[in-house]
Amino acid sequence: MLDHTLYALSDSTRRSILLSLAEKERTVNEIAEPYDMSLAAVSKHLKVLEKANLIVKTKKGRTITCSMNYSPLTEVESLISEYRRFWDSRLTELKQFIEHTKPDES
DSSP, X not given: OHHHHHHHHTSHHHHHHHHHHHHOOEEHHHHHTTSSSOHHHHHHHHHHHHHTTSEEXXXXXXXXXXXXXXXXXXXXXXXXXXXXXXXXXXXXXXXXHHHHHOOOOO
């Protein structure tokens, strides 16, 4: 699932859609309004977001609304935290090595 989430987040339009949905639930037409693309193109982006479980579609009569689902982002946050811990420790070790091997300036 993480691969689907990262793929969905790799596109700036999809990230923009998610930011919009973080504010409030929106219809597909409301989501498509600010973009200079067809409704079909926006729908393709929504399908990618839905496959990644980042949005939830709800049908009310003939209207489809979308809302944000934050749960897949916890896995992304966890992955980023692991990389941060890894690189922080490596950079700390590198700093200590440089300080230990630095020639005296006396």
